[in-house]
Amino acid sequence: xxxxxxxxxxxxxxxxxxxxxxxxxxxxxxxxxxxxxxxxxxxxxxxxxxxxxxxxxxxxxxxxxxxxxxxx
Numbered sequence: 001x002x003x004x005x006x007x008x009x010x011x012x013x014x015x016x017x018x019x020x021x022x023x024x025x026x027x028x029x030x031x032x033x034x035x036x037x038x039x040x041x042x043x044x045x046x047x048x049x050x051x052x053x054x055x056x057x058x059x060x061x062x063x064x065x066x067x068x069x070x071x072x
Contacts, residue, residue: 003042008049019049026051 008017008026011033023044030041030051042052062068
């Protein structure tokens with residue numbers, strides 16, 4: 001599975017995000033800032049501010065030449 005790991009402050013643009021913040025609040029922040037058509041939220045790395053994202057589309061094209069989702 002192809003995944004990305006990004007810091008929460010890189011996604012939101014906010015500098016002072018405490019790692020002790022509840023996961024529900026972190027998830028709300030992520031939902032506001034990531035594009036759900038491009039990425040699926042997988043989870044966090046332990047209790048840190050590192051977010052695991054899975055890209056939804058890859059550089060794969062269908063028979064019409066359009067970008068297509070990969071069936072897993």
